[in-house]
Amino acid sequence: MTTHELIKYLAKHLQITQxxxxxxxxxxxxxxxxxxxxxxxxxxxxFGTFALRDSHSNKSSKNIFFRxxxxxxxxxxxxxPE
Amino acid sequence: MSKNIYEGHLCDQMSSHxxxxxxxxxxxxxxxxxxxxxxxxxxGHVRLHQFGSFKLKWTNQRNGINPQTGKPLIIPAHPxxxxxxxxxxxxxxxxxxxxxxxxxxxxxLPTDKKKAIQHETVKHNKxxxxxxxxxxxxxxxxxxxxxxxxxxxxxxxxxxxxxxTIILLGSIFYPEHNNNxxxxxxxxxxxxxxxxxxxxxxxxxxxxxxxKHNITVSHVTTSETPTHQNYLPSxxxxxxxxxxxxxxxxxxxxxxxxxxxxxxxxLAKKNYINPFYWPHIYQANRYTIxxxxxxxxGSVIDLPALYGHPDNLTITDKHNIAEGYFxxxxxxxxxxxxxxxxxxxxxxxxDPEIIEKHIYEISDEDWKNLQLASN
Numbered sequence: 001m002t003t004h005e006l007i008k009y010l011a012k013h014l015q016i017t018q019x020x021x022x023x024x025x026x027x028x029x030x031x032x033x034x035x036x037x038x039x040x041x042x043x044x045x046x047f048g049t050f051a052l053r054d055s056h057s058n059k060s061s062k063n064i065f066f067r068x069x070x071x072x073x074x075x076x077x078x079x080x081p082e
Numbered sequence: 083m084s085k086n087i088y089e090g091h092l093c094d095q096m097s098s099h100x101x102x103x104x105x106x107x108x109x110x111x112x113x114x115x116x117x118x119x120x121x122x123x124x125x126g127h128v129r130l131h132q133f134g135s136f137k138l139k140w141t142n143q144r145n146g147i148n149p150q151t152g153k154p155l156i157i158p159a160h161p162x163x164x165x166x167x168x169x170x171x172x173x174x175x176x177x178x179x180x181x182x183x184x185x186x187x188x189x190x191l192p193t194d195k196k197k198a199i200q201h202e203t204v205k206h207n208k209x210x211x212x213x214x215x216x217x218x219x220x221x222x223x224x225x226x227x228x229x230x231x232x233x234x235x236x237x238x239x240x241x242x243x244x245x246x247t248i249i250l251l252g253s254i255f256y257p258e259h260n261n262n263x264x265x266x267x268x269x270x271x272x273x274x275x276x277x278x279x280x281x282x283x284x285x286x287x288x289x290x291x292x293x294k295h296n297i298t299v300s301h302v303t304t305s306e307t308p309t310h311q312n313y314l315p316s317x318x319x320x321x322x323x324x325x326x327x328x329x330x331x332x333x334x335x336x337x338x339x340x341x342x343x344x345x346x347x348x349l350a351k352k353n354y355i356n357p358f359y360w361p362h363i364y365q366a367n368r369y370t371i372x373x374x375x376x377x378x379x380g381s382v383i384d385l386p387a388l389y390g391h392p393d394n395l396t397i398t399d400k401h402n403i404a405e406g407y408f409x410x411x412x413x414x415x416x417x418x419x420x421x422x423x424x425x426x427x428x429x430x431x432x433d434p435e436i437i438e439k440h441i442y443e444i445s446d447e448d449w450k451n452l453q454l455a456s457n
Contacts, residue, residue, distance in 0.1 A: 001121030003131045009117055014110060024110055027100065029133045031092055037175050044089045047115045048163070051084070053173070062175065064134075068166035073410055078124070079161045081140045 037065065046071045095369045120162070134167045238358045335387045340379050346371075353385055362386065 003025070007032055011021040032050065041048040048068040055063045068076075097104040121128045122138055129135040143159045167175075338349065349435055350360040365372050366386040371377065 001118075001128045003129065006114075006117055006121065006128070006130075009395050010110070010113060011160065013113060019292075024096075024100075024107070025114065026132075027096055027388065028092065028111060028114065029130065031095055033133065033171050033174050035087055035092070036171075037177070040085045040087045041367075042087050042092075044115060045258075047119070050165075064137075064167045064171070064175070065165065068163040069284060072163065076122065076138065076161050079123055079128075079138055 045069070048072055096364060099367055132168055132170045134165055134171060137164045137166070138162070139164050170407055226282070238356070242356075290403060298367075336385045338385055339385050340377055340381055340383060342379060344377060346377075349383075356386055359388070363389065 007018055007021045007025060010016075010025070011018045035042055036050055036052065039052060044050075046069060047070070048066055050060045051065045051067070053065040055061050089111055090108075093104065095105045096111075097107045100107070102110075118128050118136065122136060127135060127137045139162050141160060141162050144157050146155045146157045147153070148155050336353075344445040346360040346363055347357050350363060354362070360374075363383065364371060365383050365387060370381060370383065
């Protein structure tokens, strides 16, 4: 799934134009990245958490770390690789 | 220090800078993550432009240990979500982490009050957060949140208006307490210094196009004042001293670094004259201020503009500003000192008649005259 497909789906579901859906999506993603850069843990219930971890090779830099929530794990359980 | 931030906080921040309702944005964010979940199931990957991509990976069965009991355990094969950040996000993180809170320039504590005014007026604009250096929403903030903010002000407006009317009525119905009267022309008051009278009341007369007006002004000094005024907030006592004031954020948004002794109530008193506007500051900084009773020293706060550009004002805004004129004029009458509101608009020259008569309905011509008088 790409961003274009996602925007199409959201616009159809929420009955807004694609332009508005695009604006809202980028706004939300920007806020998440802004808050991540201030060394905060972002927790989204039913989806997972975004956090920063010290990288093993270079201690001055940090890596992004995503942990999926139990709800997501159960949702995905039926998936099988092709 | 890492803080935990939930999706509700993100929605609050989004709704404060957009014209959508909070409910709708909450619905949008819920839908977004549901769609991502479904996309993962269908395709196995979701790519988000300028943010990153989610991917599913299959992990084989392996042996493990139960950490609580220490018994061996077989972990079954299961899918796993992997997130890889995009180049854009990594660059943002690098710029964000290197600039910590220690790098914020701290304004030096001034020694004299006279110097403090010069310091803060100059240095208010220079303070800037590293992460939110020049946010694009700051310019359009006043216009976007316009309708929301005016609705919240209505109860305060009504309270202030009722107080003013009752004071005026009280001065009319209780003129018999005092026998001594002095007459002064209004031109003397507006231009020269007001004479200090030992009497409790002074009578004002001024001419306007072949008509005469008489106004009695009572000094709040003794216990003989009517009982109405003891309960009501008088304009002179509530408003802060002009020497302590530094800047008024009526039409322009500014930033402020918190020092010891600051509170939202006092900041609103300083910057908006009326301390009841403190929720206005709290709403703008809803994200940085988690608890309005506990502020962190050193953190930088946005002081949003109350109104938009002075040319694009509605009737309700004009009423609010006219009230400010009225309060400032009362303050000038009582203390014989120019209120900072005067300093902003230079409103010593304005006609008090216009406001006293048309405080509810100000026509466009009168408003133009007010603006001309201020310039």
